Amino acid sequence: MASQEVYNRLHHELEERWPVVAITALTLLAALVLPGLMKTNHLKAIPLVGGGQFSFLKGGWDVYAQGYNKFKKSTFRIKSARKSPIVVVSPVFLGELKKLPDDVLSFAKSVDESMQTKYTGVEADVPAIPHVVKTGLTPALVRLNPTISDEVVESMRMELPQTSNWEEVCINDKLLRIVAMASGRIFIGPELCRDERYLDASINYTIDLMTAVHLISFTPSWLRPLVAPILPPVRKLHRRIKEADAFLRPVVAARREAAKSPDYQEPDDMLQWLMNSQAKFGAKNDKELAKNQLGISFAAIHTTTLTTLNAFYNLAADPSLVPMLREDVQQALAETDGVFTNIALQNMKKLDSFLKETLRVYPLGAASFQRMVLKDFTLSNGQVIPAGCIIEVPSGIVNVDPEVHDSPEQFDALRYYNMRIAKGEQDSATKTAEVVANSQFVSVGTSSLTFGYGRHACPGRFFAVNEIKMIMATALLHYDVKNVEGQEERIPNWKFGSQSIPDSKGKILMRKL
Numbered sequence: 001m002a003s004q005e006v007y008n009r010l011h012h013e014l015e016e017r018w019p020v021v022a023i024t025a026l027t028l029l030a031a032l033v034l035p036g037l038m039k040t041n042h043l044k045a046i047p048l049v050g051g052g053q054f055s056f057l058k059g060g061w062d063v064y065a066q067g068y069n070k071f072k073k074s075t076f077r078i079k080s081a082r083k084s085p086i087v088v089v090s091p092v093f094l095g096e097l098k099k100l101p102d103d104v105l106s107f108a109k110s111v112d113e114s115m116q117t118k119y120t121g122v123e124a125d126v127p128a129i130p131h132v133v134k135t136g137l138t139p140a141l142v143r144l145n146p147t148i149s150d151e152v153v154e155s156m157r158m159e160l161p162q163t164s165n166w167e168e169v170c171i172n173d174k175l176l177r178i179v180a181m182a183s184g185r186i187f188i189g190p191e192l193c194r195d196e197r198y199l200d201a202s203i204n205y206t207i208d209l210m211t212a213v214h215l216i217s218f219t220p221s222w223l224r225p226l227v228a229p230i231l232p233p234v235r236k237l238h239r240r241i242k243e244a245d246a247f248l249r250p251v252v253a254a255r256r257e258a259a260k261s262p263d264y265q266e267p268d269d270m271l272q273w274l275m276n277s278q279a280k281f282g283a284k285n286d287k288e289l290a291k292n293q294l295g296i297s298f299a300a301i302h303t304t305t306l307t308t309l310n311a312f313y314n315l316a317a318d319p320s321l322v323p324m325l326r327e328d329v330q331q332a333l334a335e336t337d338g339v340f341t342n343i344a345l346q347n348m349k350k351l352d353s354f355l356k357e358t359l360r361v362y363p364l365g366a367a368s369f370q371r372m373v374l375k376d377f378t379l380s381n382g383q384v385i386p387a388g389c390i391i392e393v394p395s396g397i398v399n400v401d402p403e404v405h406d407s408p409e410q411f412d413a414l415r416y417y418n419m420r421i422a423k424g425e426q427d428s429a430t431k432t433a434e435v436v437a438n439s440q441f442v443s444v445g446t447s448s449l450t451f452g453y454g455r456h457a458c459p460g461r462f463f464a465v466n467e468i469k470m471i472m473a474t475a476l477l478h479y480d481v482k483n484v485e486g487q488e489e490r491i492p493n494w495k496f497g498s499q500s501i502p503d504s505k506g507k508i509l510m511r512k513l
């Protein structure tokens, strides 16, 4: 009886108030469904270029080229292995994009997604790392350059041929160790930089991490939470962290013990700066130091090695460049009594140009400035970019755009050197002026995006550029290089997805002078 009464009452109320009920229901529906529909519409308004993720894997660079050639001043969508929709944005918008705060465009969230952080359990965005690179490493370079170059010279002596006969060298394997040792001298200190446990970790952690990321990317999303923790490469990553912790702890303990002495002098390296910043970044324990060291190796060792490898392949393919670059290095060092000071490195202008041209023609990736959109925003052309997608700039294709670079198909070792010399004569209103302003290896700009752009542009590039110059300068001073017999062309790079990787098994000939 009571329930009948309630029913009658409800019925009556609904009859009386149906307009209010209907409006409320419609408003709720609109609030739930409309944003999704609008997001889809905003995305649909952006033209899609290329096919699905598998065709992207084979021909990613062509997809970027196709999109850029059609929509150079606007936006287009592509499909890659990424989970989120990708909107490729013209570099003409970089000026406005770089002003957007991190809670609109997030570098960290983009890295988390591309590195499958959720499933590897390895944090990809660790604020202590860029902080220490910016506040510790870069300002210290002026005083640390001679220390880095000592380690470069010594590691090259240990790794490269020591006779005047031509010898075949798998230069990738050698460079990995040279870069790991020279970087390690500053990252982890003199105690460990030549220790095989550190060298193994700093070189192979990146390979293990990327293997885990690729495996997870090709596992269906619904299976990932179940499968990822038991995947052998994921388990290996956690073993690597434990191993690094084990070889690092005694060094950290010894430093803390030594610091009790009144005349103790703190080591001038990244390990020490990280130890000093533990409290600031709320480190729970010393294991964080091991994670940070592996994180820095991930950012630094392979990126630096691959760039240097590209430079060696260019030299070997065109040994006529060697005498000109050698003279550039000799002249710069003559003014500093042979010491790799900041001034000497800056004066190696032809070498600087050759290296920048190497990155222009052989960038490591087709895209740069990858950011996750956390809040909708509108570009100055009126295009709404909805939250939830990834934006990126087609940097690799900008590098070969004839409207940006003269004769972009040519490898011109002195392209940027000549620009720097002619700098005064440029008309500041032209596009070329922007390229000229960014004509140093280390500089970033809208036509020079290999180190990224904006507030998250690579903070390690000042260190990387110095180190690469030291390695190339030392090679030019002490070695002749050329292609092996029968290798007429430059050793080609492998392109897959958005990446371009120099052949890790390529061999060149080297002889000691």
Ligand code: HEM
Binding pocket: 107, 129, 130, 133, 137, 296, 299, 300, 301, 303, 304, 307, 364, 368, 369, 370, 450, 451, 452, 453, 454, 455, 456, 457, 458, 459, 460, 461, 463, 464
């Ligand atoms: C030739 C070598 C290198 C290349 C090509 C390179 C390239 C890049 C790129 C493209 C980014 C992303 C920038 C953006 O999206 O705007 C980046 C970020 C970063 N790089 Fe490098 N990098 C190199 C060497 C290094 C080295 C040697 C270090 C450390 C000493 C380093 C530390 C970092 C860090 C910490 C970030 C993240 C920045 C942030 O979180 O704001 N990189 N790098």
